[in-house]
Each structure stands twice: as structure tokens, then as C-alpha cells.
Amino acid sequence: MNGLFLVDGHQLLYRAWFGFPARITSRDKTRDLTGVFGFLALMRKAHRLHAPDHELVVVFDGEHAAARRATAVPEYKANRADADHTPITALPDVKRTLDAAAVRWTEIDEIEGDDIIATATTSAVHEGRSVVCYSSDRDFYQLLRPAVTVLTPHRTVISTAEIHRRYRIHPCQWPDYRALTGDPADNIPGIRGIGPTTAATLLTDGWHLDQLPNSPRLRNPRCHPITHQWTELLAWRDAIRLRTDISLPDTLITGQPTAPLPRAAHILDQLHLW
Numbered sequence: 129m130n131g132l133f134l135v136d137g138h139q140l141l142y143r144a145w146f147g148f149p150a151r152i153t154s155r156d157k158t159r160d161l162t163g164v165f166g167f168l169a170l171m172r173k174a175h176r177l178h179a180p181d182h183e184l185v186v187v188f189d190g191e192h193a194a195a196r197r198a199t200a201v202p203e204y205k206a207n208r209a210d211a212d213h214t215p216i217t218a219l220p221d222v223k224r225t226l227d228a229a230a231v232r233w234t235e236i237d238e239i240e241g242d243d244i245i246a247t248a249t250t251s252a253v254h255e256g257r258s259v260v261c262y263s264s265d266r267d268f269y270q271l272l273r274p275a276v277t278v279l280t281p282h283r284t285v286i287s288t289a290e291i292h293r294r295y296r297i298h299p300c301q302w303p304d305y306r307a308l309t310g311d312p313a314d315n316i317p318g319i320r321g322i323g324p325t326t327a328a329t330l331l332t333d334g335w336h337l338d339q340l341p342n343s344p345r346l347r348n349p350r351c352h353p354i355t356h357q358w359t360e361l362l363a364w365r366d367a368i369r370l371r372t373d374i375s376l377p378d379t380l381i382t383g384q385p386t387a388p389l390p391r392a393a394h395i396l397d398q399l400h401l402w
Contacts (some may be wrong), residue, residue, distance in 0.1 A: 130385045132252045133175055135183035136190050136263030138352050141167050141222060143264070143281045145215035151368050163218030164401065166224055168392035170281055171262070175389060178279055179260050184386035186226055186233035188219070188240040195238055197367045204367050205284065207315040210391045225402045230387070242267055246370035248381060250275060265313070268302060270302035282376045289348060296328040307365035308354070316364045319357060320378065321350045 132250060144166025152162045156335055175184050198204045200392040226233045234244060242265065249259045249271050257275070261268045269291055272278065278286040297305050308327040310318020322330075330345050340346055354361060398401050 129196075129257050130383075131179060131182040131258035131260065132248065133179040133184045133262060133382065133386070134248055135171055135184065135186040135301065136241055136245065136261070136265055137240060138220070138242075139263050139265055140170060140281065141218060142215050142288050144170055144334040145218065147281070150185050150246075159401075161218075161221075161396065161401060164221040164225055165392045165396060166391070167222050168229075168395060172389040172392065174262055174279060174281070174335060177387070178196065178283070178285070180388065181385050182258075182260060183279065183382065184231055184389075185385060186231060187244045187248075188235040188261065189241045190235055190237040190239045191241040195202070197240075201316070201367045202251055203315050203317070205314055207312075212227075215365070221401060222270070225392075225401075228395050229389055232380055232382070234377055236374070239374055242372040245373050246378065247269055247372045247374040247376060251376075252381075261331045266306075266311075267302070267314075267370060270299050270370060272299035276310045295324065297331050298334055301331050301336065303365045303368040304331055304335075306368050307337065307361050311364075311368060316367065318364070319353050319361065319398055321353060326350065329387045337361065 141163055145163040148162050148166045152161060152165045153160055171184075171186075175182070194205045198206075223233065235241075236244065245261055245268070249261065252259050253273065253275050259271075259276045261271065261276070261278045263278065264282070264283075268278045269286065272288045272291055274284065274288065280286070290298050291297065291302070295305060305327050306318075307316070308322045308330065309318055309324055310316055326348075330351070337340060340354065341358070345351070
């Protein structure tokens with residue numbers, strides 16, 4: 129059975145907008161096309177080189193996607209309020225080009241794209257399909273297993289073995305580990321004084337946070353803040369955990385491989401965006 133290639137749409141759009149070496153504009157120089165051109169070019173290359181026989185699906189965040197997690201963790205993604213969100217101006221054209229290229233995409237209000245990808249990944253694995261998650265978001269590490277890899281826009285392939293080598297934990301422990309150490313990208317502070325080495329030691333033998341209370345592992349003085357911030361720690365872990373229970377559109381995933389994508393310039397010409 130062919131695999132599934134899931135693209136983190138918003139993340140790739142920001143990467144395209146800020147990561148290209150030069151701006152790409154319309155022929156009359158009035159419109160910046162870097163976001164839409166870069167998005168298509170990066171996606172096409174990744175699909176062609178790493179998963180040409182896979183079904184390609186793009187997932188975007190809903191407009192109010194962070195609201196649910198922010199209710200439990202008020203600081204969740206609050207650091208992004210003042211960020212430069214200019215790339216979003218290219219989103220309507222990106223969606224138009226995906227339609228023109230016959231690439232399926234989805235956006236569900238109040239649902240984060242990560243949760244849609246996690247749900248699709250879990251379903252695909254149960255069906256015996258392999259999955260590639262195309263993103264540099266480390267939260268996807270928790271999905272890793274023999275049939276699932278993460279491909280970054282730098283074309284680095286992250287596997288289960290790589291997570292164990294880098295962090296000395298298993299993918300299923302990622303939310304526990306990240307709650308302890310913090311996640312600057314999502315504005316989760318972590319426990320002061322608990323770094324990667326201490327966190328990995330606390331989680332040795334596949335332990336999760338639930339096994340730490342009253343265990344000898346918290347006797348180290350540097351671990352005392354864990355007890356004092358226990359409620360916050362569990363809330364952070366819940367915010368990092370990806371949902372796998374999202375109702376996906378019936379037509380989103382077909383089970384059929386996606387044909388090779390046309391070049392970005394061709395699609396932009398087709399839609400008169402140049």
C-alpha cells in the first residue's frame with residue numbers, strides 16, 4: 129500500500145517566505161510571490177525526492193486553532209502575537225495553487241494542523257501505510273515509529289532511532305520530556321533548572337511523568353520545583369500532546385498516490401499570478 133506524505137502548511141509557508149535567498153515578484157513588480165512560489169517549489173522537491181509514490185496532503189491551522197490549548201495554558205503561543213505574520217497574505221494564493229495542482233488540503237476552524245496530521249498519521253499506520261510528516265515542528269517527534277518519519281524542510285530525515293540517539297528517550301515520551309525542559313516555540317517554559325540530561329534521566333526506562341511522584345528520582349534538590357509546579361507540568365504536557373481523534377473530511381485522503389507535481393512557475397502561469 130502506498131504511503132502518505134503530510135505537509136504542515138503554515139510552517140512551510142513561513143519557511144518559504146523567510147527562507148528564500150531572494151524575493152520573487154510578479155512581472156510588473158507589484159506583488160511579492162515568494163510565499164506561494166517557495167511553498168510550491170519546496171513541497172514539489174520534497175515529494176519528488178523523498179516520497180514520489182506517496183499520497184500528498186496539505187494541512188493548515190484553523191483560524192482559532194490555539195484557543196483550546198490556551199484555555200488550559202494561557203501562555204500557550206502567546207509569544208507569537210507580535211511576530212511578523214506577513215506570510216499569511218499569501219495563503220489564499222497557496223490554496224488556489226494547490227487546487228490547480230489537484231493536491232488535497234484541509235483547514236478546520238479551532239483545530240491545529242498538528243492534530244489533523246496526528247490523526248491522519250495514526251489512521252494511516254493502522255491501515256498499514258507508511259507516513260512522512262513534512263515539517264520542522266518537533267512536536268511531531270511523538271508520532272515517530274517504524275512506519276513514521278519526519279522530514280524537515282532542510283531535508284533531514286528524523287526517525288525513532290534518531291530521537292533515542294539525540295535525546296535518550298522514546299518518541300512516546302516526547303510530551304513528558306518537552307514539558308520538563310520547555311518548548312520556546314510554543315511558549316511553554318518548562319521547569320527551571322531541568323535541562324535535557326536531567327529530563328532524560330528522570331524518564332529512564334520509558335517512564336512518564338505519572339510515575340515520578342514519590343519516586344527516588346525526585347530526591348535530587350534540583351528536582352524539587354517539579355513537585356511545586358506539578359499541576360502546571362501536567363498542563364504543559366497536555367498542551368504538547370497531539371490529538372488523534374479529529375474528524376477528518378471524508379474526501380481528504382483517497383489512498384491513491386499523488387501524481388508528480390508541475391513546476392511552481394507553471395502553476396503560477398496557469399493562474400495568471402505572474
